[in-house]
Amino acid sequence: MTDRHSGYIVALAADVREDDAEEGVLNAIRMIRGVASVTPVIAEPGAGMITAMRRDREWSDALFKLIKDPPGGES
Numbered sequence: 553m554t555d556r557h558s559g560y561i562v563a564l565a566a567d568v569r570e571d572d573a574e575e576g577v578l579n580a581i582r583m584i585r586g587v588a589s590v591t592p593v594i595a596e597p598g599a600g601m602i603t604a605m606r607r608d609r610e611w612s613d614a615l616f617k618l619i620k621d622p623p624g625g626e627s
Contacts, residue, residue, distance in 0.1 A: 563605040567595040 562581070573592065581590045593602065 561601060561605075563602045563609075565606070565609075 570592070578590050578592075581587060595602075
């Protein structure tokens with residue numbers, strides 16, 4: 553038997569001001585099959601999971617860049 557997913561957390565690359573948030577993005581997410589609701593998460597300093605997701609993405613990007621273009625590497 554497999555586990556069932558009840559939802560997903562999507563982290564934005566950077567915080568977006570509420571009045572700058574595009575309604576189109578929220579509507580696009582709502583159009584994904586099976587999405588019951590979309591609720592923005594208010595940014596808070598040190599907000600656990602989203603901060604960790606962004607940090608992990610930055611580390612991943614930096615490691616890939618280092619692998620692709622090592623310092624003093626081949627020209």
